[in-house]
């Protein structure tokens with residue numbers, strides 16, 4: 092008889108056991124991520140994994156959305172992906188398909204931002220959202236945010252010390268520590284899906300999280316606040332590990348995280364890959380932190396073409412293409428992780444972007460430019476917090492306006508006074524003062540844009556965390572440079 096689990100006693104689980112399991116293979120020892128072998132010379136296409144998936148129409152009948160794309164791709168002639176992108180090992184699909192995960196019209200490829208999800212066919216823009224992935228609840232690791240806390244699947248046996256450790260945490264503040272404990276426990280259970288999936292997660296050397304960064308790499312950020320924030324996060328994780336593991340503990344607990352590095356790695360995985368979702372289960376609506384395999388391979392974009400949706404009736408997490416979005420074969424499928432400044436992305440996910448529309452620069456000079464004039468030069472509209480670029484209107488310079496110009500519109504000090512127009516000479520002066528402040532900020536860095544680029548291009552053995560730290564300061568400088576250029580264009584356009 093199966094061991095009763097602690098959560099089952101607290102909250103009788105309404106879930107049936109997973110219906111299909113693969114035979115045990117090995118215990119996950121994340122470290123080297125598995126990609127298809129050999130590396131592509133004529134990339135192998137997505138192979139037909141067992142068992143046969145349901146017909147697209149059958150799936151459509153179960154849900155009120157447009158039928159999903161065909162499950163398996165016919166062999167294609169031209170390859171829309173650059174040769175440096177590598178396909179995932181066929182086992183990556185197989186272990187999920189055997190457990191009812193479904194993917195439609197997409198491929199998982201190792202690209203410039205690690206593994207990502209890419210369209211394997213064109214999709215016409217549709218009036219309704221279209222499903223590209225379905226992930227059953229049984230495959231996800233889930234912990235609710237509020238008490239009484241619950242977790243799914245119900246895997247922890249009553250009396251296991253990890254239960255008490257999770258129980259000792261604060262559900263709202265310590266969601267990441269809790270999920271990391273559950274993940275480490277899942278890795279340790281014979282036959283658990285996460286033992287197999289662990290092979291496809293980034294190992295400690297590939298993970299971009301700053302939780303894994305040595306102090307020297309944090310110094311490369313040239314952002315004292317972010318560096319000291321990350322040192323605090325690291326210390327919190329080490330303290331937690333020391334409190335629960337660094338003493339005489341039963342082997343069944345010890346082996347989950349023999350050293351604090353293992354715990355820090357699990358925490359990095361949780362922080363950078365989990366999502367927060369409202370899940371409806373029976374009468375309950377739960378605010379849950381979840382690790383959803385396969386969906387956790389979606390990279391971020393502020394202009395994401397996909398979103399996540401909880402399908403209540405059969406407890407599936409769906410990844411859907413947004414209504415009205417045209418997709419071309421080879422396009423990356425993305426979701427929007429959050430709207431935040433680069434330092435927030437670095438804190439949680441370990442990446443930044445030179446075109447993050449939410450990035451902020453704090454100007455100290457009293458100079459201001461006329462808000463509406465600046466916005467109209469670049470076809471930017473919307474309320475101040477939700478500025479967006481209207482690319483349908485003829486633009487100043489092809490491709491010049493991107494997220495960085497939207498960020499400039501939000502960050503630059505502006506004035507607005509009813510219908511009072513801007514006076515060109517005053518505007519020009521203000522723009523020049525602001526440009527000068529940008530130059531001073533650029534000068535305050537210890538390296539230039541070119542030197543950073545040189546470091547990234549020349550050091551092939553650079554560690555992941557050093558690379559992202561150098562990119563972070565580079566992205567800041569690229570934004571400052573772009574603001575200077577935007578103000579040049581602004582002066583040209585407003586004055587003549």
Ligand SMILES: C[S@@+](CC[C@H](N)C(=O)[O-])C[C@H]1O[C@@H](n2cnc3c(N)ncnc32)[C@H](O)[C@@H]1O
Nearest residue numbers: 204205206299363364387388389390391440442
């Ligand atoms: C949810 S995972 C996505 C899958 C991931 N690329 C992988 O290789 O497993 C989040 C991680 O992907 C990377 N990532 C996601 N979006 C990115 C972006 N827009 N730019 C750079 N890296 C990104 C970061 O390393 C981040 O921590």
